[in-house]
Amino acid sequence: MIKVWILLAWLGFSTTLLAEPLEVTNPWVREAPPSANNLAGYVELTNTSDEAITVEAVSSPLFSSVELHVTSFEDGMMRMTELKQLHLAPNESIKFEPAGKHFMLIKPNRAITSGLEIPIILQIKNAAPQTVHFKVRK
């Protein structure tokens, strides 16, 4: 019986330790033609903590680089701009979606096929990095 309590206590402790600072909703990458050099990833990130979170850099072992971009339209002219950092105030949500903010995945080092889960590492200021798995789909 004591063993069970220890186990439960340990589980509770480890989940708080492992609790990720950002809540992640629907991470996905748009499937692209096989020779595509750039792909785009989308997700909704929510800061469920009481403190502001700053994402300082993003990367993936499957791409030579990853950048945070925002697409903007000025009088119909489409332009992508890099976001150097991402700030989320407590309880703030930021949505990455088609024709808006996106994870720009540059130069894949393997075939990116439908159903593949792409790990993307978020480097968070003053905290451990968080890995998010983006599923490739249409």
Place this chain on the structure above:
Amino acid sequence: MKKIIPIIFVAIGLAILATTFIPPAEPPEPAIPEDLKGVFIDSPAVRLPDFELVDHNNRIFNNASLKGQWSLVFFGFTNCPDVCPTSMTELNKVSAMPDTPEDTQYVFISVDPKRDSSEKLKEFVTFFNDKFIGVSGQKSEIDKFKEPLGVIYGFEGDTTSEDYVVTHFAAIYLIAPDGKQRAYALAPHSAIQISRAYQLVRKHYD
């Protein structure tokens, strides 16, 4: 009375002349419902100059290729990861809608011929739909085509490398079977927006 008869003849003659030689006036343009955002009618219709481009099967694509059916034309580049695939996906949804007329041509024109070879274009457009047509060609010919449509594009970064970005005017153009552009829809695109614009314009001018 003697004077009136010649006047009547003159009047009849003028009426005949008018119907024979004066072209019929353009029909009034269709009204765009207020909730249909980003859609604009060209008044008068935009006439395209002679141009000669190449499609993804290395066949000539020119003014004649736009005649005889309605075309939905989008300008972009295949290295575009966000907006172009989004618009192409929406165009594919439009093509699958039951009320979209079968006799519709979907054309993707690359403004980045340096990187977009016909193989690359073929892979890109057919990824979204087997029937889509990818077109590119010499910059001067692309510019001839895009100029009257008001398409603007530019390159950012080192264009001698493979890693530059194209900024471009992201619109879908509705070109009538007479080869004239009748309307356009600005990005960001949705299938419903494009479909409504197409139905409206097509019903009005067909």
